[in-house]
Amino acid sequence: MAVAIILLLVAIASVLFHIFSPWWWTPLASNWRYIDDTITLTFWITGAVFFAVVAFMAYCVFRFRHTEGRRAAYNPENKRLEWWLSVGTAIGVAAMLAPGLVVWHQFVTVPANATEVEVMGQQWQWSYRLPGKDGRLGTSDARNVSAENPMGLNPDDPAGQDDVVIQNDDLHLPLGKPVKVLLRSIDVLHDFYVPEFRAKMDMIPGSVTYYWFTPTRTGTFDVLCAELCGAAHAQMRSKVIVEEEKDYHAWLEKQHSFAELSGQRDVAKAAYTRESE
């Protein structure tokens, strides 16, 4: 009796916890409402199954617990029942999988008008790069990495000269414009993760991975690393600031291109060399 009640209480407490939990996803700031909706749908279906199974168990424990003289029924199989349960399960699974695959198709289909933004991970910081006026990002290679060129950009690629390079600073994005985030690493695996955007993808040294989203809400959002990358994994932070188009352009004006940064460094270096002579 007590056991049956406790089993039932576990099921009820789980449902109540779900309903009243103050710990829930952070308010969405991207176009991926479909992902949230698929999670909600999955919660409904799986929650119903969980409650039904545990409640049924509790009922059996209550109703068929051993008492003097009870004898169990003898029924090895019931083809019909097993068949119906299998079909019912298959329908429930399909009801979750089908919308999931439709949304996944959207997730992997980048719209043609998406602007490219590069995010580079390294132990343990983030750097960003935006295409310049030519709308193209120049090539890069881990072999080019040096103190002067921490992102490893190709100094001989004309397409890369006007690229806007953002180091040790936050990324700004304009509101409502689809973004294709190109992800790159020069050392180990990282994962560019902004909880409010829902999207995430590992960055792999030697490859460029991507995902896309459209920011739908202005604000400042935490960037975390979601793939274990060594000792300071938990401290690898940055911020993304989503703002109105006009504010974004004002910010963009103040940023420096790769050519400018290289030039400044050359000047600084020359000055330093002269002084030390």
Add this chain to the structure above:
Amino acid sequence: MVDVPFDTVAGVPPAEVGEVELYHPRSWWTRYVFSQDAKIIAIQYSITAMSIGMVALVLSWLMRLQLGFPGTFSFIDPNQYLQFITMHGMIMVIYLLTALFLGGFGNYLIPLMVGARDMVFPYVNMLSYWVYLLAVMVLVSTFFVPGGPTGAGWTLYPPQAILSGTPGQDWGIVLMLASLILFIIGFTMGGLNYVVTVLQARTRGMTLMRLPLTVWGIFTATVMALLAFPALFVASVMLLLDRLLGTSFFMPTLVEMGTLTKYGGGSPILFQHLFWFFGHPEVYIVALPAFGIISDLISVHARKNIFGYRMMVWAIVAIGALSFVVWAHHMYVSGMHPYFGFFFATTTLIIAIPTAIKVYNWVLTLWRGDIHLTIPMLFALAFIITFVNGGLTGLFLGNVVVDVPLSDTMFVVAHFHMVMGIAPIMAVFGGIYHWYPKVTGRMLNEVLGRFHFWVSFLGAYAIFFPMHYLGLLGMPRRYHDIGETAFVPASAHDLNAFMSVAALIVGFAQLVFLFNLIWSLLKGKEAGGNPWGAASLEWQTPETPPGHGNWGKELPIVHRWAYDYSVPGAARDFVAQNEPPAGLSAQGSHA
């Protein structure tokens, strides 16, 4: 009479085993230490696995102390935290659960349940244990080498696993990989043994479709392990070569702490494919023996045949086969080609169907049963709840697009702890309470057992159920401290503290269990040969604990499946597998 048709079948062992065929210990050392008796080897495996499991338990306490009260314990730094999670995961998955289910339960139960005198290769079986012990010792040694154990996460993903930004890069990772290689060698010796014993050494009348589901679970899991572990073996060897000889199997051109390395041309994602080609079947290598054990516990303690036995067998086989085509669901956000997501999400969710059938059949076995709420039955009920809970959250993570926000968060941690941590451990405990009387001849203490059950089940549920919601919130895993973020409310820290307190209490309950194991060995109630009134063969041995050779002079003859409980018209509420049919009983089982 009845055995005549069986004797004509090729490959059936003779009823009497000649002296030369059976290994006999000649001294104390070969009887209890370098023993070739599967039952002793099983106990050696179990004690070793539980001992190393205690290390994992202490590590989990340290992790929970850090997560619940960040900054309070100055002796835990970020590096150590990573080392704790890595070693905890590795120990629990491989050195505890795999070893305990296959090496412990497998060794003890397979020969007894199929009616054999021992494993077919006793010497190899002994070697299997000693190589396993060596693997465990190498693993433990990493705590004492310079730099400590590796902190690469139990997945050991390169490049970071072998680069200097990760703790334990010096000795830890090398010894970790060496230990894994040893473990796989040891396991392969044991595993071949289990498979050949099930296929070749079954007693007369023990057809495959009369095997208890425990044997089916362990057998299928072993076949899977023999196919899956080689992937981990080659991945470990290749990673070791990358680390020691500077090859670049998994290492692209990359920068290490600002300096260009000599590596180039390798693929980090190749390691992930190899790892998960092993790693996903590994989940079922742990789950299938648990499925089998739970099926038998429910049937025995509900005094009712397992519902839908044939469907249960095929579900085990189907799950085993399907689990080899779902591995990349661990890699949805790894950067592999996104179109793989369609295939792996579909195969992954299809596995839910045979798995659900198993759950239905367990609860339908309870239906109209005669449920004895013994401790093994309580653990079986707890297994079903935690397994269903963890299995259902698997439908979130398996459904590729839902996995995107949840992957690498505490939701994943909660999911896999529920489904392949708590649930299989409930099966382990249930199994120990169930078979301890056969192994020792004494019952485990009832009061301590019930205390252990309720604290472990409710406590573990209180740790891992709320943890899902921290993941949903967006809290990443493998963080020693979430630090300053806008999206994590202060209340999340209170929840973390609550979970940590629960973890300390659950850990304490395990000490009570260990005490019970030792105390009952000396002072436990005498069990007799078949205290639960179970029908399967291991309860029908002439001696308890079973003697050397298990069956005395003659092997048993099996007349029926292992689930004849509450048969209408039968005198008792169970009919043992080797009990001759009514018409034959007068003539005895052997003419």
